[in-house]
Amino acid sequence: MDKKRIHIAVGIILNPDRSQIFITQRPAKAHKGGFWEFAGGQVEHGETAEQAVIRELEEEVGIAATDIEAFMSMTHDYPDKALTFDFFLIKAFDGVPYGKEGQPGQWVAISALPNFTFPEANEPVLAKIVDVLG
Template identity: 40%
Template structure:
C-alpha cells in the first residue's frame, strides 16, 4: 500500500498577487511552479507545519491564514494530501530559500503556468472564488 504524503500548502497572497516557487529540476515534478509548503511531521498539526515550512522555504512568519481547499492526488509513484491555506497576513518579504526561482503572479497569470497536477485544483478554486 502506497503511503500518502500529507502536505501543508500556503497560498501567499498580497494585493491580488500570489507568490510561487519553481521546483528544482531534479525534484519530483521538477521545473513546475507551485504554492510553497511541505510535509506535515508526525507530531505536528497542519497549522504548525504550515508556519514551519513557510519559515524554512520562503522566510516569512504567518500571522493569519484560513483554509481554502483539501486536495488528494495520486501521481502513480506517490499519493499526496494537500491541506491548502490562504496566507493573507504575514511578516517579512517572501524569498525562496532553497535555490529555486520565485515570483509574484496575478490570478490571470496562474492559468498560464505549468503546475504539478495536484496544484491545478488550487488554481481552479482561486479562479472560482474571484
C-alpha cells in the same frame, strides 16, 4: 504495492491587496521538477497542518505567517506517490517572501496563474483560486 500517503501543508501567499500570489519553481531534480508551486511541505509527526505550513513557509520562503485561513483539502495519487493536501490562504505575514532554498520565486497576478505549469495535483486548487479570488 500500496503507496504510503504523504500529508502536505501548502500556503497560498497573497499580497496585501490580494491581487497576486507568490509562487516558486520546483528544483529540476525534484518530483515534477521545473513546475511551479505554492510553498509548503510535509506535515511532520505530531504536527498539525497549520503548524506545518507555518514552519514550511519560514523554511522555504522566509516569512512568518500571521493570518492563515483553511482554503481546501484534497487527495491526489500519482503513479509513484499518494498525497493528501491541506491548502491555506496566507492573508498576512511578516517578512518578504523569496526563494530561501535558492529556488526561483515571483509574485504572479491571480489572472496569470493559468500561464504557469503546476503539478497535476494543483489543478483543483488553481480552479478554486481563480473562481474565489480572481
